[in-house]
Amino acid sequence: AQSVSQHNHHVILSEAASLELGCNYSYGGTVNLFWYVQYPGQHLQLLLKYFSGDPLVKGIKGFEAEFIKSKFSFNLRKPSVQWSDTAEYFCAVIIGTASKLTFGTGTRLQVTL
């Protein structure tokens, strides 16, 4: 079955550290890729998305992600995290012509001062 894997369940970083959260999917065809963030007590918000074109996608709040087709990956990066980045991050995929998003299990990021 097609799936989305986020291997890091809980990440703790100090402010100013660099961040990379992994996301892998298992599907050989066309995919559309997303990263969503859920701040404590809030709704999910879109960070960035990839549909086609440049595989390096820039999103809001200094986040970026790179689509590497050969590795079936769409890792999220930020060069220097802030305390306010503490949140849960979800990778999601539209597989082929499916009309729904399939989510990974999420990564809880805790940024310490």
Add this chain to the structure above:
Amino acid sequence: NAGVMQNPRHLVRRRGQEARLRCSPMKGHSHVYWYRQLPEEGLKFMVYLQKENIIDESGMPKERFSAEFPKEGPSILRIQQVVRGDSAAYFCASSPLNLGQGRAGELFFGEGSRLTVL
């Protein structure tokens, strides 16, 4: 604020009672999705509806769960005879277009309804 309104935000029910969760999509959005979030399990797709039609209910449990999105009014997720395992956060999301049409669509989420079954 994504503009998708869900209510109630918190709902407590005893085993055997019914739970009704409501979702008003963003203005102009005719595509509604329901997801369930259990601890440590991420968001699981339940159902996709377009006005008056269920398009994909492959994630809905076969019994006790139903969803509708009438021509007028909010989308409703209904859980009959709730059990403790139904305790979860239920998220609604909306979109102005069909995500499968490859037109760079995205989902806009509400703040969720947290159901607790005693």
